[in-house]
Structures are given as structure tokens and as C-alpha cells.
Amino acid sequence: MSSTTLAPPRSAVLRAAGLRHRPALLTLLAVMGVVSLALLLHGWYLHAGLDRTGAGSCDPATDACRVKFKQFLHQYADSVPMLTSVSYVLGGTFGAFLGGPLLAREFEHGTVRFAWTQGAGRSRWTAGGLVVGGAVLAGVSVPFGLLLRWWSVPSVMASGSFSPEAFVQLPPVLVGRVLVAFGVAALAGAVLRRTVIAVGLGLAVSVALPFLAYAVRSHYMAPVEEPVHTLAPLALDDRWVLSVWFSDPAGNRISESDFYNLGRDYANLQSLVSDGGYTMHQVYQPADRLWPFQWIEFGWTTLLAVALCAAAVWWVRRRAA
Known part of the structure; x- marks a missing residue:
């Protein structure tokens, strides 16, 4: 009489993974x-x-409101710079600190072989831990991103929602960044089997990713070019200006430096643009593309995170011994 050992269902694997990694998750x-x-x-x-x-309650298009905001910056100057630095550190670090030990610690402690003999096999146990860890990270990153957005309102007021430090705090992009750091740290842990190194690599990627994403973000959609007949900032239009160039009354293109050499002061330059025949041309991404850009970046970062986790499962299955 022979007996066969049936693999546990997926739900059981996920529950077991949750219990195994519960201390790290808590x-x-x-x-x-x-x-x-x-x-x-x-x-x-x-x-x-x-x-x-x-x-906080005035019209940002008015000069009086700009004066009030400058007063706020003067009184709270010590706190505002922290908004930018924290934007690039918080979020992704959580993924690194959870993903690094997820596999590396089991290799360091020698518990992997015990886990691999529990009926589901090394691939399913590894995938179960990654799914549970990634799901928890994604779930808690959404409300955390909303909190970051509320906390960084002064930074958004100063530089707009498309500014790099404000853009990376919104939940879609934050979730993608956290998951990429998690995937990098988990893969590094599987390959290198050292928790500290895996966490360090995840941290490095979590800090570098916003800068790399910013380098390609303007290409998500074709930018818009529009003539503007004023040098004053469009306070009510939260557009992302990529570049500016000028044309003379004959329509010939001139560089920004050549234009500014024409005037003695701001008032003179403003008169050249408003009624002197010169035109400023803005190349920009419209403000209404903020959320499409968020979801585009969320899409490719999440796919990258899934690929990293899949690579970790493949490594454990084919290479780990």
C-alpha cells in the first residue's frame, strides 16, 4: 500500500508564510x-x-499670498528643508528592511532546508513569503503615502505637485518604489545570503530610484509647447515646465541668455514680452497629467518589483543549495 504526500493548498502556504515572518511584519x-x-x-x-x-487659506495667485507664504518660510525655515530629504528616504527603506532578512536570514541561520521539507517545496515557500511581505507593504504604503502628502503640503505649495520631492510621496509611486526596494533586497538576500548587505542594497536602490525615474518621467507623454506673453509665474497652473525659449518679433528663435541681455531689469523684460513683440515659449507637461504619470510610474516600477521577486524564486529553486 503506497501513500503520496499532497502539497498544501496555496492558502495554507500563505498562512504559514505569514506566521513564519510575523515578527518581521509586526x-x-x-x-x-x-x-x-x-x-x-x-x-x-x-x-x-x-x-x-x-x-494656507489665501489665493496663491495673489501677491499678498506670496508675501504670507514667504513669512511662513521665514518662521519655519528649519523644518521645511527636512521635507525634501525625508521624501527620498522614507518609504523605500521599509521595503529594504523587510525584504533583506526575508531570505538572507534563513540562509544565515540554516533554516532553509527545514522550510523546504514542509511539503510545499522551496519555490512555493519562497513565493509565499514574498507575496505576503509584498502585500503587507503595498497595503500599508497607501495610507502612509496619504500621510506624507498631507505632511509635505508646504513643499507642494512652494514647488508644485510635479516637483520631484512631492511626486514621489503620492501613494501610487510610493507603493511602486517600496516594492522595488523590497524586491532588490529579497533577491540580494537570496543570492548573497547576507542580511546587512541585502538591506544596504535595497536602501541604495530606494534612494536612487526617484532620481532615475525623474530622468525618464518627462518622456511618459509628449510634452506640450505653448507661447506665453508674460514672465510672471502662472500660480494657478501647476504645470511642469521642462524648458523655455524665446522668439523675437520676426519669429526667429533666440536663446534665453540672449533675451535676458536685451533688458535692463524685470520690468523692461516684461514689457518686451507683453507688448514688445517678443514671445516666451514653454515646453511643459500639463497639470492634469499628474495622475496619469503616477499610474505610469506605478506600473513599470511594480512590474520591475515582480520581476525581481520572480528572479529570487528562480534563484532559490535553481541555484540555492
């Missing part, structure tokens, strides 16, 4: 909770400053 949630509390307190401080100076 630690992640605890750390994110502490960071979120700090952001809430600091965000309350910044928003109270916006209300106190009147910069």
Missing part, C-alpha cells in the same frame, strides 16, 4: 506607526504655521 508595522506619529505631530506644527500666517 516590527515593520510598529516602526511605521512610530514614524507616522512623528509625521502627524510635525505636520500639525507646519499646518498650524500655515494657518497662523494665513498662507
